[in-house]
Amino acid sequence: MTDIILRTINLTKRYKNRLAVDHLNIEVRRGEIFGFLGPNGAGKSTTIRMILHLIFPTEGDVEIFGASMKEAGHRALERVGAVVEKPAFYGHLSALRNMEILGGLQKPVTRPRIMNYLERVGLADRASDPVKTYSHGMNQRLGLALILLKEPQLIILDEPTTGLDPQGMKEVRELILELSRERGVTVLLSSHLLYEVEMIATQMAIIHHGKLRVGGSVQDLLKKGPSEVLIKIDRPAEAMQFLKTNESYRSARIHSDGGINVELDQDRIPELNRQLVNAGFNVNALVPQRSLENYFLNLIEGHEGADNP
Amino acid sequence: MIHLIWFEMIKTFTRWRTYIGFIAFGIIVPMVVIGLKLGGQNSFKRSLLSLLQNDFIIGGNVLNGWFFGFFFMGALWVHVPIVLTIVAGDQIAGEGNAGTFRFLLTHSVSRTRIIAAKFIVTLIYTAVMVLFIGGLTIGLSLWAFGGGDLLVIRKGILVIQETRLPYLFLMAYGLATLAMFVVSSLCFLFSAFTDNPIGPIIATMAVIIVSIIIISLPFDLFQSVRPYLFVNYFDAWQKVFDDPVPWDIIRMNIIILAGFMITFFLAAVVYFSRKDILS
Numbered sequence: 001m002t003d004i005i006l007r008t009i010n011l012t013k014r015y016k017n018r019l020a021v022d023h024l025n026i027e028v029r030r031g032e033i034f035g036f037l038g039p040n041g042a043g044k045s046t047t048i049r050m051i052l053h054l055i056f057p058t059e060g061d062v063e064i065f066g067a068s069m070k071e072a073g074h075r076a077l078e079r080v081g082a083v084v085e086k087p088a089f090y091g092h093l094s095a096l097r098n099m100e101i102l103g104g105l106q107k108p109v110t111r112p113r114i115m116n117y118l119e120r121v122g123l124a125d126r127a128s129d130p131v132k133t134y135s136h137g138m139n140q141r142l143g144l145a146l147i148l149l150k151e152p153q154l155i156i157l158d159e160p161t162t163g164l165d166p167q168g169m170k171e172v173r174e175l176i177l178e179l180s181r182e183r184g185v186t187v188l189l190s191s192h193l194l195y196e197v198e199m200i201a202t203q204m205a206i207i208h209h210g211k212l213r214v215g216g217s218v219q220d221l222l223k224k225g226p227s228e229v230l231i232k233i234d235r236p237a238e239a240m241q242f243l244k245t246n247e248s249y250r251s252a253r254i255h256s257d258g259g260i261n262v263e264l265d266q267d268r269i270p271e272l273n274r275q276l277v278n279a280g281f282n283v284n285a286l287v288p289q290r291s292l293e294n295y296f297l298n299l300i301e302g303h304e305g306a307d308n309p
Numbered sequence: 310m311i312h313l314i315w316f317e318m319i320k321t322f323t324r325w326r327t328y329i330g331f332i333a334f335g336i337i338v339p340m341v342v343i344g345l346k347l348g349g350q351n352s353f354k355r356s357l358l359s360l361l362q363n364d365f366i367i368g369g370n371v372l373n374g375w376f377f378g379f380f381f382m383g384a385l386w387v388h389v390p391i392v393l394t395i396v397a398g399d400q401i402a403g404e405g406n407a408g409t410f411r412f413l414l415t416h417s418v419s420r421t422r423i424i425a426a427k428f429i430v431t432l433i434y435t436a437v438m439v440l441f442i443g444g445l446t447i448g449l450s451l452w453a454f455g456g457g458d459l460l461v462i463r464k465g466i467l468v469i470q471e472t473r474l475p476y477l478f479l480m481a482y483g484l485a486t487l488a489m490f491v492v493s494s495l496c497f498l499f500s501a502f503t504d505n506p507i508g509p510i511i512a513t514m515a516v517i518i519v520s521i522i523i524i525s526l527p528f529d530l531f532q533s534v535r536p537y538l539f540v541n542y543f544d545a546w547q548k549v550f551d552d553p554v555p556w557d558i559i560r561m562n563i564i565i566l567a568g569f570m571i572t573f574f575l576a577a578v579v580y581f582s583r584k585d586i587l588s
Contacts, residue, residue: 052415054586078417088408092324101316102409105416108312146412 003029005154005186006051010060013046013210020046022210023060028154028188028203033180035201035218036190043210044190045085048158051188052082064154078106081152083160087143091132095123095142098131103149117145121175136163144175155179156188161196173200228289229269231260234282242279261289313418313426321396321430330392334442338381342449345377374451375459375474379550381446386485386543389442390492390517391510396434397496398509400427401581405504405588420582428497428574435493436486443482461550469550477549484546484559487566491539492517494573501577504588539569 006028013021021043028034038044049055051062053074062069067076089098099114118124121141126134134142140160147155157176161169177200179185191197197204198218205215214221233239236258243249243262249272251263264272269286276283321327401424404410414420459474461467469477495516499509520540523531535541545562548555 049586054411054414056583056585074414074419075417077415080415082415084411084415086408088411090320090409091407093319097319097323101319102412102416104312104316105413105418143412150416 004063005030005065006188007063008047008051008060009063011047011050011057011062012059013043013050013055014058020210021050021057024207024210024212026205026212026215028186030186031180031184032203033176033187033189033201035197035204036188036207037194037197037204038190038192038207040192042192042207044192044207045158046210047207048082048084048156048188048190051156052080052084053077054084079153080156081147081150081154082156082158083140083143083147084156084158086136086162087139087146089131089139089142092130094128095131095134095145096127098142099146099149103146106150109149114149117148118142120148121145137165137168140164140168140172144172148179152185154186154188156190158190159192160189161191161193169196176200227263227265229262229264229266229272230255230285230287230289231262231272231276231283232285232287233260233276234284236260239276239281242276242281246275310422310426313422314429317426317430318433321400321434324399326399327396327434329395330389330438331441333392334385334445338442338445339449341381342377342453346453372454373457373459374447374454375456375471375478377450377454378443378447378478379459379461381450382443382481382485382546385442385446386488386546387517387521389439389489391514393435393438393489393493394496394510394513397431397493398500398513399506400431400497401500401577402503402506402509403500405586406506408588410586410588414586421578424501424578424581428494428577431493431497432490435489439486439489440482443478443485447478459550463547463551467550467552469552480549481546484549484563487563487570488539488543488545491566491569491573494570494577495539498573498577498580501581501584539566542566 004027006026008024008026011021011024012019024043024047026034026036036044036047046055050057051064051069053069053076062076064076065079069076089095090101093101095118096111096114099118100109100111103109103114115124115127118127121144123138123141123145126138131139131142140163144160155176160176161172164172173196176187176189180187189197189201201218203216204218204221206213231239236254240252240254240260243252243260248268249262249264251261253261255261262272266288269288273283273286404413413423456471458471459469461469492513496509496513499512500506503509517540520538524535524538524541542562542565545559545566548559548562
């Protein structure tokens with residue numbers, strides 16, 4: 001059996017003169033948490049909708065568990081659970097009824113089973129309330145309960161933490177990690193939040209203007225990014241002068257919050273600290289910067305230039 | 310398939326907008342019956358019977374419940390589509406508008422089956438609505454004005470014996486239901502084109518109004534397109550009250566109305582099966 005759970009083959013979507021997704025090729029392997037990253041309008045949602053048979057590709061195909069979407073159509077989605085953008089339910093019905101209807105399309109589901117999953121996402125006590133009385137966070141949790149009810153082998157989440165408070169975002173991330181670890185579920189997670197992908201994804205692809213810009217393991221991509229350190233120090237102006245005298249710290253610049261940013265490999269941080277302390281500065285903190293974020297921004301900005309000469 | 314139909318039944322019949330039509334006709338019909346009872350019946354007597362009494366000897370209870378049941382059917386069939394479109398127009402467009410297709414269509418269930426389930430529930434609602442109006446008008450009219458033979462003034466004057474009337478009214482309601490199925494099917498088709506539930510209601514009513522205008526005007530050009538307009542067959546129910554009953558024409562009308570209904574449904578299936586869900 002192939003290890004590739006999901007594959008897009010030259011997947012393309014054109015709306016009149018606008019190319020939303022341009023010959024996209026990505027592969028998601030069994031057990032991975034695959035981060036699908038890109039700025040707003042990059043083509044992430046269009047790609048996800050094509051994978052889920054909501055939008056029909058202009059060109060190319062999607063394979064899920066080896067089945068071609070062109071040939072199998074909706075049948076390819078049998079082992080897939082998904083939340084696309086903001087979860088939407090029948091507001092006049094209770095969570096229980098929504099779960100019965102949307103979870104029971106393929107085969108009927110029992111109420112105890114539904115309650116079990118509503119319990120899991122903390123909605124059991126509101127199970128009989130109309131969903132229109134739910135907050136956005138509760139809707140997101142109900143969406144996740146619906147996915148769990150299906151017990152899928154591939155979960156596709158499109159911006160799953162949008163609109164959630166920090167606690168809600170943390171809960172969703174923990175749930176994804178738990179599903180991956182304990183049940184071996186494969187997850188495709190689309191997001192424009194870099195740290196979200198960095199925190200939970202094992203593999204990632206960056207899409208911009210509908211094109212795949214880069215793909216690979218998050219660890220490898222982290223290494224590719226320029227490593228930066230934020231120095232929090234007393235007398236930053238004097239410290240800048242001191243750093244500029246050393247060829248290794250020529251990239252140093254004053255950060256907006258009063259600290260100093262310098263490009264530096266992380267294994268050289270102790271040496272920098274020693275030199276600053278020996279020069280009589282009080283070093284309050286040396287903070288490694290988000291290398292993926294910098295990498296991402298550099299990549300996007302680089303392509304902006306290339307795309308718009 | 311049964312469970313899909315059941316889910317659609319739950320979705321449709323738990324919305325209060327589904328009952329707007331029942332409430333509206335549940336208020337209007339008793340009001341009209343009360344109005345007739347409190348004096349309106351006399352206006353009928355003056356205007357209708359005074360004309361006939363010049364040439365006929367009229368005995369018994371002519372302005373009875375059956376007569377007013379027949380009168381109501383003729384008067385209300387133009388208004389019934391308005392309430393039918395409220396539900397039919399929402400069946401597909403409402404899901405698009407709410408964004409629920411994002412869950413509904415990401416399962417291993419074909420769009421055709423989902424659309425078929427929605428269509429069947431739309432027809433169930435239509436049938437229930439027509440039979441509700443029919444039952445209410447006949448029931449209240451008989452209660453208020455009693456029974457008797459039915460005086461029908463169409464192509465001449467015809468008196469139908471009361472014993473035949475339950476059977477004839479049942480057939481008339483069947484034909485009226487079929488005509489309303491066509492209205493609901495058209496609205497259902499329009500509902501597949503858009504994510505705004507108001508659009509199909511307006512579009513369907515516009516088609517009906519324009520079609521009625523066309524078939525009403527005595528121009529040659531308009532009369533030549535008349536057979537191709539479904540409203541041309543809306544009065545098929547009245548034909549069961551003719552003497553002799555023109556069964557061949559009724560059979561042809563049934564086939565034509567069913568043809569319109571199936572065409573609209575198939576067009577909705579074909580369009581929706583290839584529609585990009587962007588909402």
